[in-house]
Amino acid sequence: MRKALITGVTGQDGSYLAQLLLAKGYEVHGLIRRASSFNTGRIDHLYQDARDPDARLFLHHGDMTDGVRLLTLLGSIAPDEVYNLAGQSHVRESFDQPRFTAEIVAMGTLHLLEAIRHSKVDCRFYQAGSSDMFGDSTPPHTERSLFAPRSPEATAKAYAHWTTRNYREGYGLYAVNGIAFNHESPRRGETFVTRKITQAVARIQAGRQDHLYLGDLTPVRDWGYAPEYVEGMWRMLQQDQPDDYVLATGTGRSVEEFVEAAFEHAGLEWRRHVRFDERYLRPTEVEELLGDPSKAAEKLGWRTSVGMEQLAQIMVDADVDALEHEGRHWVDDVRLPGWSTSATD
Ligand code: GDP
Numbered sequence: 526m527r528k529a530l531i532t533g534v535t536g537q538d539g540s541y542l543a544q545l546l547l548a549k550g551y552e553v554h555g556l557i558r559r560a561s562s563f564n565t566g567r568i569d570h571l572y573q574d575a576r577d578p579d580a581r582l583f584l585h586h587g588d589m590t591d592g593v594r595l596l597t598l599l600g601s602i603a604p605d606e607v608y609n610l611a612g613q614s615h616v617r618e619s620f621d622q623p624r625f626t627a628e629i630v631a632m633g634t635l636h637l638l639e640a641i642r643h644s645k646v647d648c649r650f651y652q653a654g655s656s657d658m659f660g661d662s663t664p665p666h667t668e669r670s671l672f673a674p675r676s677p678e679a680t681a682k683a684y685a686h687w688t689t690r691n692y693r694e695g696y697g698l699y700a701v702n703g704i705a706f707n708h709e710s711p712r713r714g715e716t717f718v719t720r721k722i723t724q725a726v727a728r729i730q731a732g733r734q735d736h737l738y739l740g741d742l743t744p745v746r747d748w749g750y751a752p753e754y755v756e757g758m759w760r761m762l763q764q765d766q767p768d769d770y771v772l773a774t775g776t777g778r779s780v781e782e783f784v785e786a787a788f789e790h791a792g793l794e795w796r797r798h799v800r801f802d803e804r805y806l807r808p809t810e811v812e813e814l815l816g817d818p819s820k821a822a823e824k825l826g827w828r829t830s831v832g833m834e835q836l837a838q839i840m841v842d843a844d845v846d847a848l849e850h851e852g853r854h855w856v857d858d859v860r861l862p863g864w865s866t867s868a869t870d
Contacts, residue, residue, distance in 0.1 A: 773816020
């Protein structure tokens with residue numbers, strides 16, 4: 526049985542990736558931070574008691590700032606694949622906590638790569654890069670586009686990207702960078718703009734809220750559906766040779782267009798509800814991120830099928846559903862062929 530270690534397993538991507546790998550027959554190990562309250566809501570539906578002989582998902586406390594812990598964990602698990610999805614990934618937040626963001630995203634990746642190198646565990650390594658690394662660079666962005674990061678989160682991701690590359694070229698590790706453009710879902714964190722919008726739409730429709738406060742509506746992003754992106758991550762680790770790939774839909778749409786699609790799906794007129802709040806502006810904004818996924822399509826056979834409108838609909842429907850199930854544990858069904866219809870199956 527193949528074994529995978531996922532850092533950031535409690536996040537959006539970590540939870541979908543764990544779901545995908547379990548369905549593929551993997552034993553999955555996840556790194557979680559200790560907190561006095563539980564933070565495993567996105568993976569509770571996948572968890573089985575570790576004493577159950579059929580259990581294949583195991584959670585380990587640890588932190589990306591603790592290199593010794595990463596080294597010992599890696600040695601004891603001896604995974605075949607390591608997916609580094611942990612991070613303080615919120616761009617606006619990274620301006621307020623630049624040092625913390627760098628510790629987790631940049632130094633954390635270094636700790637993990639050093640742990641792999643020194644433990645000599647024979648494993649493949651996936652680094653979750655971000656389209657934010659392109660920043661001001663001219664779109665459309667390919668694997669060869671220049672990085673021009675405009676936030677502490679993006680500069681930290683660029684450090685992690687080049688470190689991963691250097692460990693591949695210098696030490697011969699099977700280490701790859703996935704450069705994923707914005708990918709969203711009902712499991713997206715609630716302060717990222719898409720989820721903030723769809724959650725507000727559900728609440729406005731239910732008469733529980735009147736207004737939604739947002740920042741700049743003009744930036745363009747290349748928005749895809751997260752479960753499709755974790756499939757791309759997995760494919761990168763199944764190739765003969767390690768390489769870097771962009772994961773994107775190839776279509777850019779503005780924040781305003783997403784707002785419009787989400788409100789319209791709920792039968793609401795967005796201009797009546799959306800208000801501006803300068804607190805959501807960033808000191809430096811990235812105006813346009815647009816990926817060219819040709820290489821992933823050609824080499825990995827990876828393609829997206831969900832565009833921005835359908836994504837907005839999936840997310841609004843899920844938030845309406847979640848509001849109806851308030852107080853009970855609820856998790857979204859993945860609306861893609863090949864995924865189980867019920868996440869609790
Ligand atoms: P990012 O692309 O990684 O920064 O993902 P986000 O979902 O956080 O932001 C996407 C875009 O939406 C950025 O250009 C933000 O400036 C813009 N935006 C506008 N209003 C908001 C808001 O209220 N919250 C967030 N998170 N982003 C906003």
